[in-house]
Amino acid sequence: QVHLMQSGAEVKRPGASVKVSCKTSGYTFTDHYIHWVRQAPGQGLEWLGWINSNTGDTEYAQRFRGRVTMTRDTSVSTAYLHLSTLRSDDTAFYFCARDKDFSWDYWGQGSLVIVSS
Amino acid sequence: EIVLTQSPGTLSLSPGERATLSCRASQNLSSSYLVWYQQKPGQAPRLLIYGASNRATGTPDRFSGSGSGTDFILTISRLEPEDFVVYYCQQCGGSPYTFGQGTRLEIK
Numbered sequence: 292q293v294h295l296m297q298s299g300a301e302v303k304r305p306g307a308s309v310k311v312s313c314k315t316s317g318y319t320f321t322d323h324y325i326h327w328v329r330q331a332p333g334q335g336l337e338w339l340g341w342i343n344s345n346t347g348d349t350e351y352a353q354r355f356r357g358r359v360t361m362t363r364d365t366s367v368s369t370a371y372l373h374l375s376t377l378r379s380d381d382t383a384f385y386f387c388a389r390d391k392d393f394s395w396d397y398w399g400q401g402s403l404v405i406v407s408s
Numbered sequence: 409e410i411v412l413t414q415s416p417g418t419l420s421l422s423p424g425e426r427a428t429l430s431c432r433a434s435q436n437l438s439s440s441y442l443v444w445y446q447q448k449p450g451q452a453p454r455l456l457i458y459g460a461s462n463r464a465t466g467t468p469d470r471f472s473g474s475g476s477g478t479d480f481i482l483t484i485s486r487l488e489p490e491d492f493v494v495y496y497c498q499q500c501g502g503s504p505y506t507f508g509q510g511t512r513l514e515i516k
Contacts, residue, residue, distance in 0.1 A: 326505065336453065336496055336507040352504050386452050393500040394443045394458035396465075401452055 293317040295387055295399035302405045308375040311402045313387030320368035321345040324390035327361060327372045329383040330401075341390065342370055377406045410434055410499050414508035420516040427484040429511045431497035436477050441501030444473055444482045447510075448493045456495075457482065487513070 298312040313325060327339040340351035342361040349361045360373040370387055385402045388395035411434040421427055431442070439460035445453035455464040457473035460480055470485045484491055492515050497508040 335509045336498075338503075338505040338507070341503075341505075350503055388452075390500075392458075393441050394455055394464070395453075395498075395500070396455050396458075398452035398454070 293389070293397045295389065295397055297385075297387060297399040297402040300403040300405070302407065303377050305378055305406055305408055307377050307406075308373060309377060309404050311372045311374075311385050311387075311404070313370045313372070313399050315368045315370070315389070318389075320363075321365055325361075325363070325370040326388045326390055326395060327359075327370075328386045328388060329381075330386070331380070331383040334383075339372070339385075344370065374404075377404075379406050382406045409504050410437060410501070410506055412497050412499060412506055412508035414495075414497060414511045416511060417509070418512045418514060420514050421487055422516045423487050423489055425487050427482075427487055427491070427513060429482040429484075429495055429513075431475075431480040431482070431508050433478045433480070433499065437480075437499055438501060439476050439480075441499050442473075442475070442480050443498045443500050444471075445496045445498065446493060447496065448490075453496060458500075484513075489515075 294316045296314045301309050321344050324341045326341045342349045358375050363370045387399040389397040413432045415430045442460040444457040446456050447453045456467050461473045472483045474481050492513045494510045494512050496510050
């Protein structure tokens, strides 16, 4: 069955960077885009961008351009989110989600990133 | 950017009652691109409805979606205890992929 397994929680200092992984299984990795979304504690959902798992092409939400990089490694069916110059308001759960025909049908369990001095 | 506005923010109902959740888009949106998710505490969102009215695999038939243009509705015909969580609408037509702010369903 389809499964997206994300890396564990991270605690970072302001100004640092974080890399979150999303290891997929149960389907052909290169057949589906992966989106990244975040959710601050008690808040709503915010889209960060997508990566074409086949070509590596990306598109980022405007407010994150310059700070976010999405990559993938097809050999291990894994997508990565790298966010730099972290601020306290980047504290959130970060989710990966599989894109299927204009909906996101499978999600990772979420990775908590805490930014604190 | 398409802004999605959900109402009400919180809906207080009793098990067995009917729930009607609204999602209004700031501009016309193809119904193909309107999606509903359910999120339980401590979990990732779960796909409920895609294409405005199509139930995803595993979605109980008490959930239904409707609407077109700028106005979309999620209806839960008879509330079960496990339905009292948060619901988000989303537009998947193109970037930026925006979400509504969510409707919290609480037990009255």
